[in-house]
Amino acid sequence: MIPTDEKNMLIMRRPSHELAPMTRIQPSRGWVVELQLNELWAYRELLYFLTWREVKVRYKQTVLGASWALLQPLLTMLVFSLFLGKLAKVPSDRIPYPLFCLTGLIPWSFFSNGLSNSANSLVSSSNLISKVYFPRLAIPVSAVLSGAVDFVVSLVMLVMIMAFYHQSPPLRSVYLPLFFFLAFVTATGVGLWLSALNVQYRDVRYVLPFLTQFWMFATPVVYPSSLLSEPWRSIYGLNPMVGVVEGFRWSLFQTIEAPGRMIIISSLTATLLLIGGIVYFRRMEKTFADLV
Amino acid sequence: MNDFAIRTENLGKLYHIGVLQKRGGLYSYRSFRETIANAVTTPIRSLRTRLSGAPLQSESQRSKIWALKDISIEIMHGDIVGIIGRNGAGKSTLLKILSRITEPTAGYAEIQGRVGSLLEVGTGFHPELSGRDNLYLNGAILGMRRAEITRRFDEIVAFAEVERFIDTPVKHYSSGMYLRLAFSVAAHLQADILFVDEVLAVGDYRFQEKCLGKMHEVSSSGKTILFVSHSMTAIRRLCNRTVVMEDGKVIVDSTSQNAITEYTVGKAGTSFIERGSRDGPFISKADLKLEDRTIWLSVEFQSPYPVTDPVLSFAVYNSLGAPIFGTDNRTDTAAPPAKPAIAGRFRIAIPTNNLRPDCYVFSLWFGDYFTDHCAQEMVLRIDLKEDVGGGLPTQDYGNVYLHTRWTFEALKTD
Numbered sequence: 001m002i003p004t005d006e007k008n009m010l011i012m013r014r015p016s017h018e019l020a021p022m023t024r025i026q027p028s029r030g031w032v033v034e035l036q037l038n039e040l041w042a043y044r045e046l047l048y049f050l051t052w053r054e055v056k057v058r059y060k061q062t063v064l065g066a067s068w069a070l071l072q073p074l075l076t077m078l079v080f081s082l083f084l085g086k087l088a089k090v091p092s093d094r095i096p097y098p099l100f101c102l103t104g105l106i107p108w109s110f111f112s113n114g115l116s117n118s119a120n121s122l123v124s125s126s127n128l129i130s131k132v133y134f135p136r137l138a139i140p141v142s143a144v145l146s147g148a149v150d151f152v153v154s155l156v157m158l159v160m161i162m163a164f165y166h167q168s169p170p171l172r173s174v175y176l177p178l179f180f181f182l183a184f185v186t187a188t189g190v191g192l193w194l195s196a197l198n199v200q201y202r203d204v205r206y207v208l209p210f211l212t213q214f215w216m217f218a219t220p221v222v223y224p225s226s227l228l229s230e231p232w233r234s235i236y237g238l239n240p241m242v243g244v245v246e247g248f249r250w251s252l253f254q255t256i257e258a259p260g261r262m263i264i265i266s267s268l269t270a271t272l273l274l275i276g277g278i279v280y281f282r283r284m285e286k287t288f289a290d291l292v
Numbered sequence: 293m294n295d296f297a298i299r300t301e302n303l304g305k306l307y308h309i310g311v312l313q314k315r316g317g318l319y320s321y322r323s324f325r326e327t328i329a330n331a332v333t334t335p336i337r338s339l340r341t342r343l344s345g346a347p348l349q350s351e352s353q354r355s356k357i358w359a360l361k362d363i364s365i366e367i368m369h370g371d372i373v374g375i376i377g378r379n380g381a382g383k384s385t386l387l388k389i390l391s392r393i394t395e396p397t398a399g400y401a402e403i404q405g406r407v408g409s410l411l412e413v414g415t416g417f418h419p420e421l422s423g424r425d426n427l428y429l430n431g432a433i434l435g436m437r438r439a440e441i442t443r444r445f446d447e448i449v450a451f452a453e454v455e456r457f458i459d460t461p462v463k464h465y466s467s468g469m470y471l472r473l474a475f476s477v478a479a480h481l482q483a484d485i486l487f488v489d490e491v492l493a494v495g496d497y498r499f500q501e502k503c504l505g506k507m508h509e510v511s512s513s514g515k516t517i518l519f520v521s522h523s524m525t526a527i528r529r530l531c532n533r534t535v536v537m538e539d540g541k542v543i544v545d546s547t548s549q550n551a552i553t554e555y556t557v558g559k560a561g562t563s564f565i566e567r568g569s570r571d572g573p574f575i576s577k578a579d580l581k582l583e584d585r586t587i588w589l590s591v592e593f594q595s596p597y598p599v600t601d602p603v604l605s606f607a608v609y610n611s612l613g614a615p616i617f618g619t620d621n622r623t624d625t626a627a628p629p630a631k632p633a634i635a636g637r638f639r640i641a642i643p644t645n646n647l648r649p650d651c652y653v654f655s656l657w658f659g660d661y662f663t664d665h666c667a668q669e670m671v672l673r674i675d676l677k678e679d680v681g682g683g684l685p686t687q688d689y690g691n692v693y694l695h696t697r698w699t700f701e702a703l704k705t706d
Contacts, residue, residue: 023407025392026400049432053418053425060420131411132433133392289394290307 028286035278040135047138047145054117054146069150070157073105080105080222093224094255096165103252104221104245106158107179110151111187111241112212114144118191119208122199126292136285137278140195144187151180162252172251179247186240186270192277196284199291220245225262237262240270296366297405297485297516298390303363304398305385305540309355359385361540363399367518369484372511374531374548375520376555381537383520387411387487390518405516408434408483413491414474419463423454423473426462430477444480451506452476472499479506485516492526504529524552524612528687549611549687556613557653560673573599573665575658576635580674587642587674593658593666594635601661602630604638609670610691611651617642622661644676648686648693651675 040047059065077098084090085097092100118140122129125139155176159169198204216222219241228236236242243266246259360382367373375383388394390401391409416433417426427448431441441448449455452472454465462470475491492503507530511517521527527534527548534551536544544554563579573595581588591604605620621627621638630636654672659665680693 021404023392023403024400025389025396025403027396027398045438046432049429053416053421053429056425057418057420127412128416128433130388130393131415132409133407134433134435286395289388 034282036135036137036282037278040137040141043134043138046134047142050138050142051145054142055149058146066150066153069153073102073109073154074157077102077105084222090223091227093226093249093253095167095249095253099162099165099167100224100249101222102158102161103249104219106151106154107183107244107248108216108219108221108241109154110147110180111183111244112216113147113150114184114187115191115194115212116208117143117146118187119194119198119204121191122195122288123202123205123292129292130289136288137192137281140191140281141188143195144184144191147187148180148184158252167253169252170254175251176248179244179251182240182247182267182270183244185274186244189270189273189275189277192281193273196277196281199284199288215239215241218242225259234261234265237265238269240266240273242266243270295368296402297369297371298365298367298401298403298518300366300390300399300401301364302399303360303386303389303396303401304358305360305382305389305394306397307357307359309357358540360389360396363540363542365535365542365545367516369405369516370514371533372517372519372531374527374534374551375518375537376522376524376527376534376551377537380539382540383537384411384489385540386537387489387518387520391487403485405484406435406482407485407487408478408481409487409489410434410478410481410491411487411489413471413478417462417470417474420461422461423449423458423465427458427473427477430474434478434481435483436481440482448476448480449473451479468496468499475499475503479503479510483515485518486510487518489520490522492521492523524556528552528612553611553651556609556611556670557651557673558670560653560670562672562674564668564671569594569596570666572596573602573658573660575656575666575668578654578656578668578672580654580672582644582674582676585644585678587644587652589640589642589654589672590637591640591656591658592635592637595665596634598632598634599636599660599665600632602633602636602638603659603661604630605657606640607655608642609653609655610686611653612687613653614691616647616652616691620657644678645680646692646694647676647680648684648689648691649676649679650686650691652691 059068062068064071080101081098085092085101090097095103121139121143122136128139129136162168194204194208218236218239225233225236225242225246243259243263246256247263250256250259363382363386375386377383385394387409388411389396390403391407391411393409393411414430416430418429421429427445428438428441432438449458452469452475454469454473457465457469462473465473478491488507492500492507504526507517507519511530517530519527519531531548534544534546534548535542536551536555544551546554562581564575564577566574566576573593575591576594577590577592579590581590589606591606593599593602593604603620603622605618605622607618608616610616621630630638652674653670654674655667655669656671657664657667
């Protein structure tokens with residue numbers, strides 16, 4: 001028995017059955033990882049707070065505040081409309097080019113902001129990672145989620161601009177949340193890969209702008225996918241953002257035809273990316289506190 | 293055996309130092325370039341180790357360090373255990389592993405109960421957010437539910453004494469207010485097991501007293517606490533058991549008083565001999581003897597060349613490492629001047645009639661008038677057992693007893 005000071009022996013001792021179950025801490029071995037999704041659910045309040053913190057802080061002390069969420073796609077749209085729509089005369093599936101472009105830019109902005117926020121999320125939260133325990137998955141996920149608010153706000157703006165062009169959203173716009181979800185899954189999947197890689201290889205921060213730029217041109221944001229002919233079109237669908245953007249346009253405009261096969265391929269790729277991302281992230285998680 | 297709160301068995305943590313590699317004088321993280329180079333030269337092996345998350349051995353000459361080795365301890369519910377040791381002993385690493393922030397390399401640990409880790413105050417605080425927002429955020433990060441935080445909101449703000457400023461951004465707070473708020477959130481955490489890592493090391497005296505008081509309150513409610521600190525007074529006040537760590541191992545696990553004495557005093561004995569010789573003047577022999585209520589300190593020095601003005605200074609510390617008394621032969625008016633010599637001996641008589649029972653440790657310094665030549669810190673120890681008066685515990689009333697005279701007269705009888 002370890003000797004203890006007499007005077008402190010009169011400490012209240014709680015019976016053990018009142019307490020939480022036993023946690024075992026040991027080195028993880030081998031290939032199998034526990035996905036920890038139920039633990040993430042248990043920490044959902046923290047996920048909410050982290051997202052809320054991101055959103056609240058993002059536009060503090062800026063003059064324009066939350067309207068930056070609108071200006072970013074709007075100004076980009078104006079530039080593209082001028083140079084690609086008017087000058088280069090890029091076709092736009094019988095929709096006015098500015099509208100065509102904006103409908104692509106809004107989900108795209110959510111995706112690319114989600115990517116850049118989540119890629120750097122672990123490294124910038126190094127103080128949290130090295131001092132507190134919680135499922136680390138919450139960090140990149142909340143980084144992507146924080147873009148949801150911006151997304152909703154710019155969607156409202158989109159509807160107003162559509163009204164300006166005398167277009168109203170058809171009934172099938174109820175499918176919009178589905179495509180948003182697909183974008184979220186893709187952004188989270190890629191974000192998990194990037195954030196985990198970034199902890200060990202800081203190159204990711206420099207590769208990311210190039211990657212995003214390239215990815216945007218591989219997605220039908222500024223041009224219609226109808227420019228591609230059939231075998232290429234399905235391969236093109238391997239880019240999950242193709243499914244998102246085309247699906248988006250389809251749900252908002254009567255004139256577009258259903259993208260069908262592309263969406264299925266996109267969803268599959270997105271799911272694979274997400275699962276792969278979670279697995280890789282969980283494998284690398286044990287090294288985060290030591291490397292970040 | 294379900295009585296324990298925490299149990300570890302051969303817990304170990306290995307760090308590969310050299311993750312930051314030096315290349316041409318610049319430190320850099322592992323880069324894609326290096327990974328690709330490895331992928332080309334040893335494709336299968338590097339792919340396998342890369343996917344398993346382990347670092348690749350050949351990538352650099354990595355040296356290893358066991359930050360923790362073979363830690364096997366058992367802590368019961370309600371124990372308040374102090375963890376002390378030099379910097380780099382592995383105390384924070386142990387807490388990090390038990391808080392699941394980092395993974396052990398060997399062994400395992402079992403924890404029963406909800407854990408709250410206070411490894412730092414103000415984790416997650418964002419300067420742009422208000423005190424209220426940060427309170428919620430920090431509480432959520434520490435594991436409190438939102439409803440719980442709301443319920444204790446007023447209590448937390450009152451303890452921190454920042455009621456007036458709760459809605460201003462934290463970047464406008466003074467450092468004291470910041471600390472008080474951060475500590476207050478952490479102190480109201482409802483966990484069964486608390487890990488506290490030196491969070492009392494900051495703040496002014498009043499704040500530290502407040503924190504200690506709160507910790508005391510928390511500890512008497514039956515929680516299990518693991519408390520890492522460099523403040524021996526805090527350890528003694530709060531902990532009923534203390535563990536001393538050194539180089540990743542537990543070297544003492546005993547009552548707080550014993551552990552602190554061992555830590556402070558270490559390997560000191562009543563005599564000291566320096567074997568071999570050194571380039572300059574050095575202390576060759578020193579010892580302590582207790583005779584007739586006097587401590588006789590004898591210190592001998594040797595030198596390859598004559599020391600023109602030998603100066604010996606010594607300091608006496610109590611078992612907590614606090615200084616009690618010190619002097620040297622230059623400034624002490626009772627000391628006769630020392631003569632130049634190649635070897636010499638100082639004999640000092642220190643009366644003990646004002647010292648309470650305790651273990652006293654001596655540090656010695658030797659030099660000539662202008663230079664220090666040799667320092668031997670905490671090198672001798674002596675235990676005083678005889679009570680010189682007062683009869684009160686030394687730790688609570690100090691080591692010095694002044695023979696005071698008392699008178700009493702009744703000023704009014706009814």
